[in-house]
Amino acid sequence: MLVDSPAHDQPAPSLYDIAVEQFNTAADVIGLDDDMRRILSVCKRELAVNFPVEMDDGTVQVFTGYRVQHSIAPGPSKGGIRYHPDVTLDEVKALAMWMTWKCAVVGLPYGGAKGGVRVNPKVLSQNELQNLTRRYTTEISMLLGPHSDIPAPDVNTNPQVMAWILDTYSMHHGGVAVPAVVTGKPLLLGGSAGRLEATGRGCVFAIEQACRTYDIDLPSQRVVVQGFGNVGSTVAQILHSIGCRVIGVSDSHGGIYNPNGLDIPSVLAYKRQMQTIVDFPEAENVTNEELLELDCDILVPAALEEQITEENAPRIKARLIAEAANGPTTPDADRILYDRGIIVLPDIYANAGGVTVSYFEWVQALQSFSWTEDEVNSRLQRIMIESFMAIHEAAEQYHVPLRTAALVRAIQRVAEFTRVRGIYP
Numbered sequence: 001m002l003v004d005s006p007a008h009d010q011p012a013p014s015l016y017d018i019a020v021e022q023f024n025t026a027a028d029v030i031g032l033d034d035d036m037r038r039i040l041s042v043c044k045r046e047l048a049v050n051f052p053v054e055m056d057d058g059t060v061q062v063f064t065g066y067r068v069q070h071s072i073a074p075g076p077s078k079g080g081i082r083y084h085p086d087v088t089l090d091e092v093k094a095l096a097m098w099m100t101w102k103c104a105v106v107g108l109p110y111g112g113a114k115g116g117v118r119v120n121p122k123v124l125s126q127n128e129l130q131n132l133t134r135r136y137t138t139e140i141s142m143l144l145g146p147h148s149d150i151p152a153p154d155v156n157t158n159p160q161v162m163a164w165i166l167d168t169y170s171m172h173h174g175g176v177a178v179p180a181v182v183t184g185k186p187l188l189l190g191g192s193a194g195r196l197e198a199t200g201r202g203c204v205f206a207i208e209q210a211c212r213t214y215d216i217d218l219p220s221q222r223v224v225v226q227g228f229g230n231v232g233s234t235v236a237q238i239l240h241s242i243g244c245r246v247i248g249v250s251d252s253h254g255g256i257y258n259p260n261g262l263d264i265p266s267v268l269a270y271k272r273q274m275q276t277i278v279d280f281p282e283a284e285n286v287t288n289e290e291l292l293e294l295d296c297d298i299l300v301p302a303a304l305e306e307q308i309t310e311e312n313a314p315r316i317k318a319r320l321i322a323e324a325a326n327g328p329t330t331p332d333a334d335r336i337l338y339d340r341g342i343i344v345l346p347d348i349y350a351n352a353g354g355v356t357v358s359y360f361e362w363v364q365a366l367q368s369f370s371w372t373e374d375e376v377n378s379r380l381q382r383i384m385i386e387s388f389m390a391i392h393e394a395a396e397q398y399h400v401p402l403r404t405a406a407l408v409r410a411i412q413r414v415a416e417f418t419r420v421r422g423i424y425p
Helices: 014-030 034-040 089-105 127-139 159-170 197-211 232-241 265-272 288-292 331-339 352-365 371-396 402-421
Strands: 045-054 060-069 079-083 111-118 149-154 223-224 246-250 254-257 285-287 300-301 320-322 343-346
Touching: 014 034, 014 331, 014 402, 034 402, 045 089, 060 089, 060 127, 079 089, 079 159, 079 352, 089 111, 089 352, 089 402, 111 149, 127 159, 149 159, 149 352, 197 232, 197 285, 197 300, 197 320, 197 343, 197 352, 197 371, 223 232, 223 288, 232 246, 232 265, 232 352, 246 265, 246 288, 246 320, 254 402, 265 288, 285 288, 343 402, 352 371, 371 402
Parallel strands: 079 111, 079 149, 223 246, 223 300, 300 320, 320 343
Antiparallel strands: 045 060, 060 111, 246 254, 254 285
């Protein structure tokens, strides 16, 4: 006799399923019509490439990469490229959709894109990494361009990788440098002052404005940061410098905890020497799972997706969560956190500092005119403050969590672009 499979045997929703669920939740709030839902709930272009790379030992390996554009209605598509062994098309599609909303929520003239290669870059030599980057860039080059699709760094990519992409694209277009084709590149090649710290700094600006709005005394707060890469370490450094007690941080190897507070400059120095923060002498080791549940006031997930789930959300003790990573909270966890009164600054707002300063970098490259770091940070702060106030106003108006409010504002903006432009032909 056939019986229905139990619910727990059903496959877990993919990251893209989660992105679409979030979209539909916000679309319901504003009564978005079915035609616009059909347009915005799918990605415009999805490119998958399988390409050979010659390794240092003379062998050839074949890698799989993706570049996805969710929307180009507001302008060129914008989004990072990640190198990670777990990259999938569904993940890249979800991240591309989130990039559309992220750009829209802070008012940038971009649609969303994302790219990725399924590879562990930590086992590649610098020469192999360059070969892979240049070949991947060539494979997706039909989409790239300063007025069509503009990559940036993401997980396991950096300014050097952007320099190789810039050079490869430029060599396909006569050899003269085209600095506006990527952002997050070295200053020498037209990068922007403040870009490296922009995502973390923007997250801190978001936290500061949320604390002002909700009457939270920020310098007295205990902070936990999951992820100690570029973004997480920047958040930890800045919050430590303004007086917050950063009691826990983690990297891919594990976490450390000191209830009296960690000396973040010393932790950074230790990581530079040891390549991990684990076993830092002035703290006890904890797992990444334990770190999320530490007794703290502010939690900053700055690692990978789906870290706060239905399972651990009831045990989260923070009053405020600022999502410096993309997609760290599942929809089921979102509902639990909201019911518990925990404030969640959603990823499409809280980590939008990176793409905002990428926009500044793009503008500077198009104009061949650079701004000072003070100018960059001041403009970033203004945008993060104004965006938070608009999101908070929407949350009050519709009686919804901040994530839904941010999505409402973003979807309304992109839907209006799409509606006014119309359908060709």
